[in-house]
Each structure stands twice: as C-alpha cells, then as structure tokens.
Amino acid sequence: xxxxxxxxxxxxxxxxxxxxxxxxxxxxxxxxxxxxxxxxxxxxxxxxxxxxxxxxxxxxxxxxxxxxxxxxxxxxxxxxxxxxxxxxxxxxxxxxxxxxxxxxxxxxxxxxxxxxxxxxxxxxxxxxxxxxxxxxxxxxxxxxxxxxxxxxxxxxxxxxxxxxx
Amino acid sequence: xxxxxxxxxxxxxxxxxxxxxxxxxxxxxxxxxxxxxxxxxxxxxxxxxxxxxxxxxxxxxxxxxxxxxxxxxxxxxxxxxxxxxxxxxxxxxxxxxxxxxxxxxxxxxxxxxxxxxxxxxxxxxxxxxxxxxxxxxxxxxxxxxxxxxxxxxxxxxxxxxxxxxxxxxxxxxxxxxxxxxxxxxxxxxxxxxxxxxxxxxxxxxxxxxx
Numbered sequence: 001x002x003x004x005x006x007x008x009x010x011x012x013x014x015x016x017x018x019x020x021x022x023x024x025x026x027x028x029x030x031x032x033x034x035x036x037x038x039x040x041x042x043x044x045x046x047x048x049x050x051x052x053x054x055x056x057x058x059x060x061x062x063x064x065x066x067x068x069x070x071x072x073x074x075x076x077x078x079x080x081x082x083x084x085x086x087x088x089x090x091x092x093x094x095x096x097x098x099x100x101x102x103x104x105x106x107x108x109x110x111x112x113x114x115x116x117x118x119x120x121x122x123x124x125x126x127x128x129x130x131x132x133x134x135x136x137x138x139x140x141x142x143x144x145x146x147x148x149x150x151x152x153x154x155x156x157x158x159x160x161x162x163x164x165x
Numbered sequence: 166x167x168x169x170x171x172x173x174x175x176x177x178x179x180x181x182x183x184x185x186x187x188x189x190x191x192x193x194x195x196x197x198x199x200x201x202x203x204x205x206x207x208x209x210x211x212x213x214x215x216x217x218x219x220x221x222x223x224x225x226x227x228x229x230x231x232x233x234x235x236x237x238x239x240x241x242x243x244x245x246x247x248x249x250x251x252x253x254x255x256x257x258x259x260x261x262x263x264x265x266x267x268x269x270x271x272x273x274x275x276x277x278x279x280x281x282x283x284x285x286x287x288x289x290x291x292x293x294x295x296x297x298x299x300x301x302x303x304x305x306x307x308x309x310x311x312x313x314x315x316x317x318x319x320x321x322x323x324x325x326x327x328x329x330x331x332x333x334x335x336x337x338x339x340x341x342x343x344x345x346x347x348x349x350x351x352x353x354x355x356x357x358x359x360x361x362x363x364x365x366x367x368x369x370x371x372x373x374x375x
Contacts, residue, residue: 005220012292012295013292013296032293032296034285034292036246036248036258036281036284036288037248037258038247038248039247040221040248040249057222069245071228071229074225075219075220087299089299124303
C-alpha cells in the first residue's frame with residue numbers, strides 16, 4: 001500500500017496533537033496534554049481513486065528547551081506547519097522552522113495551519129500578516145481543531161500535493 | 166544458551182535486547198515480551214526478525230542505528246521517546262538504544278510505565294508555566310497599549326477643553342476661567358469659576374458639558 005509520512009511542526013500548545021486527533025479520530029478535548037517525543041498515528045484516506053496511508057509524526061513542539069531532531073524529518077513526503085491564531089510568537093516560530101526545513105527539503109510540499117480560529121475574542125495574529133504569507137506562496141488554512149473547521153481540507157490538500165510529486 | 170537469571174532480569178526490567186544481524190534483520194537475545202510484537206510483528210521460530218518499515222519511528226531509528234554501528238562508536242545512541250497506539254487501542258511509550266559491544270551490534274528496546282508519567286507531569290508543568298508567562302507578557306503588553314491610548318485620549322480632550330475655554334474667554338473678553346484650571350479632562354475646579362453674574366454661570370454650564 002502507498003504510504004506517505006507527514007510531520008507536524010510548530011511551537012508547543014498550538015494544537016498539533018488536537019489537529020491530528022480531529023483528523024484521525026474526529027475527536028477533540030479542551031485539555032492540553034503536552035506531547036513527549038514523537039507520537040505516531042496512521043490514517044488511510046482515499047484520494048484520486050487510490051488508497052493512501054498517511055503516517056503522521058506529531059513531533060513535540062519547540063519551546064526553547066527542545067529543538068526538532070533533524071532525523072525525525074527523514075523520509076517525509078510533506079509537512080504541516082502549525083501556528084496559533086491567539087499567539088503571534090507561534091507564527092514567528094513556524095516562519096523560522098520553514099526557513100530551516102525548507103532549505104533541506106526544498107521539494108517537499110507543506111501547508112501552514114493557523115489554528116484556534118474558534119477563539120475569536122483572543123485573536124492576536126494580524127490577518128494582514130497571514131495574507132502576506134499567502135501572497136508569498138504559503139498554502140494557508142485557517143482551522144479549528146475544536147470545531148473541525150478546515151482540518152480535513154488542510155490534510156487532504158497536503159496529501160494531494162504529495163501525490164503530485 | 167543465555168543465563169536464565171539475565172533473561173529474567175531483563176524481563177523484569179521490561180527490556181528487550183536484540184542483536185543486529187544484517188540489513189534490517191535482528192535476533193532476539195532476551196525473552197519475547199508481550200509488547201514486542203507491536204514493534205516486530207513477524208518473529209520466526211528461531212527468534213529472528215526484520216523491520217522493513219522505514220517510515221515509522223523505530224524504522225527511522227534503525228536507519229540511524231545502522232550508521233552508528235558501522236562507526237564502531239562505543240557510546241550509546243538513544244532514540245528519544247515515542248508513542249504509538251497499538252492494535253488493541255492502547256497507547257505505548259517506547260524508547261530504543263543502539264550499542265556496540267565489542268563486535269556485536271545491540272538494539273535495546275523498552276516501554277515506559279509510571280516513571281514516564283512523572284516525567285510527563287514535569288514537562289507538562291514546565292510548558293503550562295511557559296504558557297502562563299506568555300499570557301502574562303501579553304496582558305502586560307495589552308495594558309501598556311491601552312494605557313497609552315487612554316493617555317492620548319486624555320491629552321486630546323484636555324487640549325480640546327483648553328481651546329474652548331480660550332475661545333470663551335475671547336468671546337466674552339474676560340479671563341475669569343484660566344485655561345490651566347483643567348488638570349484632568351472634564352474636571353473643572355468649581356472654586357475658580359465665580360458664579361454670580363449671568364456670563365459666568367453660562368460659561369460654567371458650557372464647560373461642564375464636556
């Protein structure tokens with residue numbers, strides 16, 4: 001069976017695990033439980049009339065103590081950068097990650113997820129900053145792992161791009 | 166034959182020990198622990214096994230380990246912790262290490278139990294504190310921003326009031342209400358205004374409207 005590895009990258013507590021859980025199990029919990037190391041999940045999807053197994057590596061978020069281990073990214077076919085709409089610093093983090101990872105994995109497709117869109121009263125990241133990234137060619141999805149908004153779409157877009165490679 | 170005491174010891178410590186044979190094939194040296202088939206589903210009768218999946222965590226680590234074994238390095242290569250939901254639906258936390266013992270290439274696997282839970286609690290507390298700090302920092306920044314906005318508004322209104330006071334003084338040709346009586350916007354020091362004539366009452370009324 002066709003297998004593709006996807007890595008979830010971003011600061012801690014941006015909702016990477018919640019996004020994966022929403023995508024794989026269609027479930028959500030408000031309780032924040034930090035990811036230790038790497039959590040591996042699998043989901044089989046049907047895309048363009050073929051079956052594809054996504055092996056999703058949910059990598060513990062950067063927090064100043066831990067940096068992403070380079071070997072975690074080996075063999076990945078795509079990656080998802082996750083930022084939190086309520087914390088501007090998390091967008092800076094993914095921009096930095098993209099600078100580093102993008103240099104090594106030039107042809108590997110990626111999408112940027114702006115998560116926690118449901119927390120409308122706490123938005124901190126300026127829409128203009130997100131629009132600017134879109135104009136620069138970033139594939140941006142505004143999602144909510146809580147409501148499920150755009151989660152499937154983001155994963156499917158990445159899967160499509162991976163199949164095209 | 167392996168020392169039964171050592172085999173029992175490894176089993177008690179929940180450690181699986183495998184020797185690298187070639188490519189991605191191994192031979193089990195310890196007891197076959199009940200969680201081991203989750204990582205190596207295809208054990209043969211002579212306890213040989215191979216791991217072909219390079220996309221999962223262990224497969225990725227084995228690639229690193231093979232390079233490590235080839236260097237002959239006497240240090241230890243650790244995989245870091247990873248978790249997987251196994252076929253029964255349970256979540257297991259695993260960790261692997263690669264060692265060169267003389268000429269033998271050893272892979273050690275373990276699962277984490279309650280000692281891992283306390284490590285996770287510590288990490289959770291650290292990240293919760295970081296989040297709280299970020300929140301506090303953001304709140305301070307917001308307060309500073311609001312304070313600046315408020316100050317700007319106060320200055321604007323004070324200037325506006327002073328301008329109107331000056332206009333009134335010009336209009337009536339008197340200086341009964343000095344422009345500097347307004348220490349705060351809309352706050353009029355009543356004692357400065359001397360009511361008693363129609364003009365002054367009118368001025369006071371006009372100013373208090375602001």
